[in-house]
Amino acid sequence: xxxxxxxxxxxxxxxxxxxxxxxxxxxxxxxxxxxxxxxxxxxxxxxxxxxxxxxxxxxxxxxxxxxxxxxxxxxxxxxxxxxxxxxxxxxxxxxxxxxxxxxxxxxxxxxxxxxxxxxxxxxxxxxxxxxxxxxxxxxxxxxxxxxxxxxxxxxxxxxxxxxxxxxxxxxxxxxxxxxxxxxxxxxxxxxxxxxxxxxxxxxxxxxxxxxxxxxxx
Amino acid sequence: xxxxxxxxxxxxxxxxxxxxxxxxxxxxxxxxxxxxxxxxxxxxxxxxxxxxxxxxxxxxxxxxxxxxxxxxxxxxxxxxxxxxxxxxxxxxxxxxxxxxxxxxxxxxxxxxxxxxxxxxxxxxxxxxxxxxxxxxxxxxxxxxxxxxxxxxxxxxxxxxxxxxxxxxxxxxxxxxxxxxxxxxxxxxxxxxxxxxxxxxxxxxxxxxxxxxxxxxx
Numbered sequence: 001x002x003x004x005x006x007x008x009x010x011x012x013x014x015x016x017x018x019x020x021x022x023x024x025x026x027x028x029x030x031x032x033x034x035x036x037x038x039x040x041x042x043x044x045x046x047x048x049x050x051x052x053x054x055x056x057x058x059x060x061x062x063x064x065x066x067x068x069x070x071x072x073x074x075x076x077x078x079x080x081x082x083x084x085x086x087x088x089x090x091x092x093x094x095x096x097x098x099x100x101x102x103x104x105x106x107x108x109x110x111x112x113x114x115x116x117x118x119x120x121x122x123x124x125x126x127x128x129x130x131x132x133x134x135x136x137x138x139x140x141x142x143x144x145x146x147x148x149x150x151x152x153x154x155x156x157x158x159x160x161x162x163x164x165x166x167x168x169x170x171x172x173x174x175x176x177x178x179x180x181x182x183x184x185x186x187x188x189x190x191x192x193x194x195x196x197x198x199x200x201x202x203x204x205x206x207x208x209x210x211x212x213x214x215x216x217x
Numbered sequence: 218x219x220x221x222x223x224x225x226x227x228x229x230x231x232x233x234x235x236x237x238x239x240x241x242x243x244x245x246x247x248x249x250x251x252x253x254x255x256x257x258x259x260x261x262x263x264x265x266x267x268x269x270x271x272x273x274x275x276x277x278x279x280x281x282x283x284x285x286x287x288x289x290x291x292x293x294x295x296x297x298x299x300x301x302x303x304x305x306x307x308x309x310x311x312x313x314x315x316x317x318x319x320x321x322x323x324x325x326x327x328x329x330x331x332x333x334x335x336x337x338x339x340x341x342x343x344x345x346x347x348x349x350x351x352x353x354x355x356x357x358x359x360x361x362x363x364x365x366x367x368x369x370x371x372x373x374x375x376x377x378x379x380x381x382x383x384x385x386x387x388x389x390x391x392x393x394x395x396x397x398x399x400x401x402x403x404x405x406x407x408x409x410x411x412x413x414x415x416x417x418x419x420x421x422x423x424x425x426x427x428x429x430x431x432x433x434x
Contacts, residue, residue, distance in 0.1 A: 059413075060409075060413070062370065062416065063370070063374075063412055063413040063416040063417060064374070064409050064412050064413060065374035065375070065377035065378075065388070065412060066374070067377045067378060067380070067388060068377060068388060068391070068405065068408055068409060068412065071388070071391070071392065071395075071405075072401075072405045072409075075395055075401045075405075076401060079401060153279075153280065157280075157281070157282040157283070158282075160282035160283075160284040160285060161284060161378070163284070164284075164380075164381055171282065171284055171285060171288075174285070174288075175288070178288075178292065182296070183296075184288065184289070184292035184293045184296050185289070185293040185296060185297065188285055188288050188289040188292070188293060189289065189293075191285055192281040192282075192285045192286070192289065195280065195281045195282055195285060196277065196280045196281050199279075199280035199281070200276060200280045203276070203279070203280055
């Protein structure tokens with residue numbers, strides 16, 4: 001029991017860190033999703049210029065680590081005099097980063113629909129906006145849901161990186177406790193267990209959605 | 218002052234030295250994970266306790282952040298009396314996490330092979346080893362190259378996180394140079410360009426392998 005006492009004593013502190021992690025992840029996932037859908041639609045239906053701009057954006061995001069961008073913004077904000085609270089600074093970076101991956105998932109979902117769906121909607125005289133709204137997007141979003149949920153898991157894990165630029169959440173909280181208690185094994189396993197509870201719940205939900213897609217509901 | 222040629226002349230060799238560490242770390246991780254992931258995927262496929270252990274391993278590593286795994290290995294092991302160097306800890310954590318992802322990629326590939334292929338092989342009286350090496354795995358390899366390429370790109374980006382345990386790869390060198398020179402823009406631009414070059418090379422190698430395999434079959 002003695003071995004576990006550092007973890008038991010600091011567990012409440014770690015849970016407060018986890019609440020911050022969840023708050024950060026949910027604040028980032030909403031704008032990332034909206035931007036992701038907009039990027040996917042502009043890629044598919046926008047002008048050629050728009051399309052090349054998005055391809056360039058995806059290339060940059062796919063090739064540069066999130067940590068590099070987070071650190072860049074951390075050093076950049078004082079230089080440019082942008083007076084944003086650090087919390088919102090990292091939320092903006094994480095949303096912009098994940099919007100790129102989310103857009104690819106939604107684009108794949110839209111492209112996976114058979115051409116007959118478009119033809120059927122057009123033969124009913126629908127405008128493109130209406131087609132998207134009531135025929136294409138409802139089906140495409142359902143197809144894209146399982147990979148979208150895996151991206152959400154990845155986003156929750158990625159919030160741990162903000163501890164490197166000095167923000168307080170679960171990973172930072174666990175490092176603080178380790179410095180105080182000198183019990184890295186117990187504390188980091190505790191933190192990993194909390195992350196696991198959050199991410200595995202999401203992953204199970206994703207698997208449930210996947211099964212529904214495969215069954216065709 | 219940004220874009221000072223004398224500064225850039227000193228910066229580039231330093232960043233390239235970091236790139237060497239990044240490439241070593243990412244290359245070793247990819248090589249080890251290709252073997253380890255296949256082992257885990259095959260273990261998951263057989264029935265019995267081995268499958269249960271492989272499944273638990275996959276879920277555990279995929280649903281906890283790499284950064285926590287890094288801290289656990291680096292600080293935890295040294296506390297337990299067998300400390301590993303930063304590089305070795307980074308390699309271990311990167312392989313542990315990505316082994317789970319690569320195993321899932323192989324599993325997807327194995328599942329995509331029709332059950333009739335297994336039946337046909339068995340009907341010809343093949344032993345399991347012959348069946349796998351001559352019929353099943355050649356088909357799996359061709360299908361897993363694109364997702365494995367993406368995973369390799371993710372691994373290159375993930376190596377930036379070992380900066381947190383003071384391994385002198387690109388990210389850590391970037392931090393050191395920004396702190397000491399205050400030439401934020403140059404240093405980050407250089408780091409971003411090197412990461413983009415490395416991930417693009419990985420992408421091209423993946424595409425070439427894909428084409429070569431399609432040609433060979």
